[in-house]
Amino acid sequence: xxxxxxxxxxxxxxxxxxxxxxxxxxxxxxxxxxxxxxxxxxxxxxxxxxxxxxxxxxxxxxxxxxxxxxxxxxxxxxxxxxxxxxxxxxxxxxxxxxxxxxxxxxxxxxxxxxxxxxxxxxxxxxxxxxxxxxxxxxxxxxxxxxxxxxxxxxxxxxxxxxxxxxxxxxxxxxxxxxxxxxxxxxxxxxxxxxxxxxxxxxxxxxxxxxxxx
Numbered sequence: 001x002x003x004x005x006x007x008x009x010x011x012x013x014x015x016x017x018x019x020x021x022x023x024x025x026x027x028x029x030x031x032x033x034x035x036x037x038x039x040x041x042x043x044x045x046x047x048x049x050x051x052x053x054x055x056x057x058x059x060x061x062x063x064x065x066x067x068x069x070x071x072x073x074x075x076x077x078x079x080x081x082x083x084x085x086x087x088x089x090x091x092x093x094x095x096x097x098x099x100x101x102x103x104x105x106x107x108x109x110x111x112x113x114x115x116x117x118x119x120x121x122x123x124x125x126x127x128x129x130x131x132x133x134x135x136x137x138x139x140x141x142x143x144x145x146x147x148x149x150x151x152x153x154x155x156x157x158x159x160x161x162x163x164x165x166x167x168x169x170x171x172x173x174x175x176x177x178x179x180x181x182x183x184x185x186x187x188x189x190x191x192x193x194x195x196x197x198x199x200x201x202x203x204x205x206x207x208x209x210x211x212x213x
Contacts, residue, residue, distance in 0.1 A: 003039050007031065114149040117166050122183040123150055125212035126194045126205075130170060130179055135203045136196050140172030146179075147171070161186045170196065179205075 002015040010029040016039055023032050117123045130136050131144045150168035162185045170179050177198030184191050190212060194205040 005036055005039060007033055009033070113152050117150050117152050117155065117164060120162070120164070120185075121190060121212070122162070122164055122181065122185055122192060123166065123168075125190060125210055126179065126181040126183070126192055127168070127170070128212060129192070129194055129206045129210065130196055133196070133203065133205045136170070136177075136205065137172075139174060139177065139196075139198050139201070139203075140170060141174040142172060144170050144172045175199075 002017045004013045004015050006012070007014050007026045007029065009031045010026065012026060012028040014024055014026055014033060016024060016035055018041055021035065022040065023034050025032050127146050136144065147169035150166055153165040153167070155164040155166070156162065163183070165182045167178055167180050169176055171177075175198065177196055180195045180197065182193045189209055191209050193207050196203040196205055
């Protein structure tokens, strides 16, 4: 059954039989008239669109993420990239594993180059010689304490032979300075070249064989 509505231009009754058309032409005045909304058939609701993200995780099966978006796709490319990073990175295991590896790597490098030499007799003997050297004591006072780190510049080990070059800081009540050490160790004993530097002054602490072990 046709419905009618009034032409706003000439007042004539215009028939509307339904359908997808949203406008009709008035046969009396020739104007194009918009069909009132209440006369049009109801439009079918569109299903919610989905934004699909394919996430590939190293060593794991890929994951498909369906993101519903009411009213059409409203997620920007930047938001999609953030979601991808979250699912593949810190949202999963990738970010934590990377950070853990990085922390272990840095920790290992710090131990090798900044702490490992402290268990070697070349280090303990060099520090002991400096702590009892009268010129060093006069500059620093007592007690003299070594720094936490002892940085290796070069170290070689082959069988019962070792050679190394390293440095550390010594501090006392009167100030601090740098202890520079190069040495070798083998079955015949320990040989060291130890110098102490403070305020542009260089003190030769030891050069040659030592009975320290």
